[in-house]
Amino acid sequence: MSLTTEETFMFDLEGYLVVKNVLCKNEVDELNNLADEAFPGAYDESNFRRTSWISKWGPKFQALIDRPRIIPYLIGLLGQQFRIDHDYCIFMRKGGKAGRLHGGPRMQLGSGSPGDHWYAYHDGIIRNGLTVFTYCLNPVKSGDGGFCCIPGTHKTNCLKNLPADVRMFDRAAHYVVQPEVEAGDVIIFTEALVHGTMPWTADYERRALLYKYSPGHSSWSGNYYNPDEYTDVSDQLRRIMTPPSIGEREKSVEEM
Numbered sequence: 001m002s003l004t005t006e007e008t009f010m011f012d013l014e015g016y017l018v019v020k021n022v023l024c025k026n027e028v029d030e031l032n033n034l035a036d037e038a039f040p041g042a043y044d045e046s047n048f049r050r051t052s053w054i055s056k057w058g059p060k061f062q063a064l065i066d067r068p069r070i071i072p073y074l075i076g077l078l079g080q081q082f083r084i085d086h087d088y089c090i091f092m093r094k095g096g097k098a099g100r101l102h103g104g105p106r107m108q109l110g111s112g113s114p115g116d117h118w119y120a121y122h123d124g125i126i127r128n129g130l131t132v133f134t135y136c137l138n139p140v141k142s143g144d145g146g147f148c149c150i151p152g153t154h155k156t157n158c159l160k161n162l163p164a165d166v167r168m169f170d171r172a173a174h175y176v177v178q179p180e181v182e183a184g185d186v187i188i189f190t191e192a193l194v195h196g197t198m199p200w201t202a203d204y205e206r207r208a209l210l211y212k213y214s215p216g217h218s219s220w221s222g223n224y225y226n227p228d229e230y231t232d233v234s235d236q237l238r239r240i241m242t243p244p245s246i247g248e249r250e251k252s253v254e255e256m
């Protein structure tokens, strides 16, 4: 099981994919209700809320780490020994803002420090460094804001040529794309893609659950998962939570 040939074409071309209907409406409603309980609190003037370790919000959020529908994408994009790296949520309401375009291959835009963001294709195999699977708990229409990217920049050779005003969202550019999604869709993107969060303009709230994965040998976050802090952890999930290593590392999913 892996990406379809068309998905491979699209990911190689653009650096991201939208996988439709990963969650059904009832599941979206349930996750939204549970999120209300797990992350209560009012917005401040930033109209932006974010918190980490949403996978600890209970069994439903834990199960998103290795939801069967996303497994072929994890293996296809990160390899058989993929691991969960870190997770967090982004909630926004109208007027909310969050930084600038960032990411990009090798060097992280803005910071100037070397990043471990990469995309490679060799002999029919795609591989990525840190890769994001965002569960969307609300629809996003064109112009609403939220996740955006510059398709194809996971392979750009001219990262430093991106104008600062475009990077800061001070000037719109046709090559910055904000994908439309339905609630229940998952956006997958490599951090090697230039991406960011556009100001949120819709009257409804944005709720995005971000689960980020690394190949088995690497890590972005310095905080590793501890299966003992979760309930009913399957052998598979324990393997996916294993800290980074390379020698003799088991496959994350046995039967694949």
Ligand SMILES: O=C(O)CCC(=O)C(=O)O
Binding pocket: 090, 132, 134, 146, 147, 148, 195, 196, 197, 198, 208, 210
């Ligand atoms: O979904 C978003 O708003 C973008 C998230 C982001 O910038 C990231 O994952 O690094």
